[in-house]
Amino acid sequence: MGTLAGACAIFLAAVLPASANPRLVIDVDTLKVYEHQDIFQKWYPASLTKLMTAYITFRAIKADQLTLESPVVMTKNAASEAPSKMFYKPGQKMTLDSALKMMLVKSANDVAVAIAETVGGTEQAFIERMNAEARRIGMTSSRFINPHGLPGEGQYTTARDLAVLAVTLKREFPQYASYFALEGFTTGKKDYPNYNMLIGRFEGADGMKTGFICASGFNQVSSAVRSGRRVVSVVLGEDSLGARADESARLLQKALTTVATDKPSLAEIPPYGESREVVADVSREICSKQAAKVRSEGRDEAGRQKLLSPYIHEIDRPLKLAFAGLMPGSNDKIAKAGKNATAQGDAVEIADVPIPVPRPSF
Numbered sequence: 001m002g003t004l005a006g007a008c009a010i011f012l013a014a015v016l017p018a019s020a021n022p023r024l025v026i027d028v029d030t031l032k033v034y035e036h037q038d039i040f041q042k043w044y045p046a047s048l049t050k051l052m053t054a055y056i057t058f059r060a061i062k063a064d065q066l067t068l069e070s071p072v073v074m075t076k077n078a079a080s081e082a083p084s085k086m087f088y089k090p091g092q093k094m095t096l097d098s099a100l101k102m103m104l105v106k107s108a109n110d111v112a113v114a115i116a117e118t119v120g121g122t123e124q125a126f127i128e129r130m131n132a133e134a135r136r137i138g139m140t141s142s143r144f145i146n147p148h149g150l151p152g153e154g155q156y157t158t159a160r161d162l163a164v165l166a167v168t169l170k171r172e173f174p175q176y177a178s179y180f181a182l183e184g185f186t187t188g189k190k191d192y193p194n195y196n197m198l199i200g201r202f203e204g205a206d207g208m209k210t211g212f213i214c215a216s217g218f219n220q221v222s223s224a225v226r227s228g229r230r231v232v233s234v235v236l237g238e239d240s241l242g243a244r245a246d247e248s249a250r251l252l253q254k255a256l257t258t259v260a261t262d263k264p265s266l267a268e269i270p271p272y273g274e275s276r277e278v279v280a281d282v283s284r285e286i287c288s289k290q291a292a293k294v295r296s297e298g299r300d301e302a303g304r305q306k307l308l309s310p311y312i313h314e315i316d317r318p319l320k321l322a323f324a325g326l327m328p329g330s331n332d333k334i335a336k337a338g339k340n341a342t343a344q345g346d347a348v349e350i351a352d353v354p355i356p357v358p359r360p361s362f
Contacts, residue, residue: 024037038276044281045155053130054179057115058172066118068095069096092326100115187324201307202252207223215283220238222252229256242308
């Protein structure tokens with residue numbers, strides 16, 4: 001019986017990508033869902049995991065366990081993470097404020113682990129807190145094995161759960177909304193633009209996070225506000241940076257310009273999808289040589305994202321960059337916390353993704 005179940009799971013995983021394309025858009029205040037598809041399908045969260053890492057951190061600040069000025073130390077364990085990363089050396093320090101900017105804009109995996117160790121004492125203790133909080137807020141089909149999102153067995157979420165997390169962040173911690181809305185940051189020596197191509201380009205866009213690994217494709221959680229209406233969209237499994245931005249813009253625009261009178265609330269949508277319990281893996285569709293060729297010749301030509309959405313406009317000014325860097329005198333002796341832990345994730349999952357830059361004005 002176990003062999004049969006395993007064979008079925010392998011079969012479902014093989015056919016799943018063709019049918020699964022998770023996405024939804026929801027009103028933050030009413031929880032009305034304007035559009036949804038495959039929202040109960042289990043999916044690798046990639047760097048969208050960092051939304052939960054930020055949430056746990058904000059909860060710790062609220063509990064007076066630390067402040068935005070608390071030092072975050074880069075340990076050997078944190079520094080060993082695979083890219084994307086800041087490549088800081090063990091012993092170097094930054095404020096929690098700077099660390100959050102690096103994690104949410106650059107999507108730095110090493111900084112995410114350093115934050116986890118600072119907040120939780122150890123990375124594992126932080127992960128346990130992530131899963132406990134996920135259950136508490138109603139993320140019914142999510143499990144985390146690390147604070148950054150590199151893939152591994154037992155790490156998964158759904159579009160529905162990511163919407164729950166995003167709405168919770170918007171409702172519970174509006175004072176930290178600016179961290180998700182940064183156009184980029186600078187260390188004083190190097191500038192880092194945000195991978196979220198809606199910020200500064202879509203009317204009302206104010207966050208939140210992007211993510212990519214081969215197994216999950218190009219993912220994005222976005223939020224926007226117009227005339228007092230706050231909406232959040234989740235898009236998973238797109239085939240390019242441009243595609244996820246375009247689809248996110250479409251969903252946000254729909255929710256911001258239509259009436260939700262006849263729309264169901266998130267709680268009214270029962271679980272659906274025969275393959276929803278199998279974690280989808282779209283690696284072959286996203287990171288094959290053919291897929292990379294199509295992407296480079298189409299949506300991500302010459303390192304620029306071909307955004308087709310009529311709702312996304314150009315930025316005709318320099319990006320507004322916040323400062324995030326190391327603390328003065330940060331080359332102290334190597335911290336011992338987490339030194340015996342092993343890195344999570346698999347570096348071969350990282351693809352050569354072009355840095356997002358505004359398209360030229362003509």
